Amino acid sequence: MALRGALTLQRAVAAGRLNRAEESYAYLRHARELADRIGEGRNDHNTEFGPTNVSLHEVSVAVDLGDAGLALRAAQAIDISGLSPERQARFGIDLAKAHAQRRQVDDAVSTLEKVLHAAPELFHTKPTVKQLVTDLQAMSPQPPEQLQALARELGLPEE
Incomplete structure (x- = not known):
């Protein structure tokens, strides 16, 4: 599941870089569902996949798509410590x-x-x-x- 989630995040990033916003955000929603099923971040197969990683990607994708408001709102919820x-x-x-x-x-x-x-x-x-x-x-x-x-x-x- 972690591998699938990590690959889904990569698809979200790729779609974002191609300016395919709906597709990118759909991948992020799917990755969020997988992360919620896994629970707190783990490092299965060196994926570092989990809710925090999905949130980091949400910020990155929103920035790539020029959606600064969404990026800044999403960033507020992330604990990077x-x-x-x-x-x-x-x-x-x-x-x-x-x-x-x-x-x-x-x-x-x-x-x-x-x-x-x-x-x-x-x-x-x-x-x-x-x-x-x-x-x-x-x-x-x-x-x-x-x-x-x-x-x-x-x-x-x-x-």
Whole structure:
């Protein structure tokens, strides 16, 4: 069941990246049903499949589909304290993207600072982080110092 759930999540992500929202959300609902049957997250066959993993994917898919409101609402219900630093950072990147989609620059910057602290190697190597910082700079008439510090951290020009 965990393998089926993990594969269903991958289908949700793929459908989201193809902008097939209804299909993607249907896969997420099915994955949620499977996760609820399994109960708390387990690691059967290294899937880390369970309710928390489904919630993380809900946020990611909503961001991919440009549904920042749904992503931010879903994120509020997730307790990331038990996740690895890398998974916390990946979640943080998705959350920062959602804030950026809503033009909530300060919230996006604050979230990226947490990503930098949790997993500096991921922060420095993910192209999406550099693009996100660049986008935040572009949408800020006077970028806050915290954003400029993130840009310097990434070796980007300051705006």
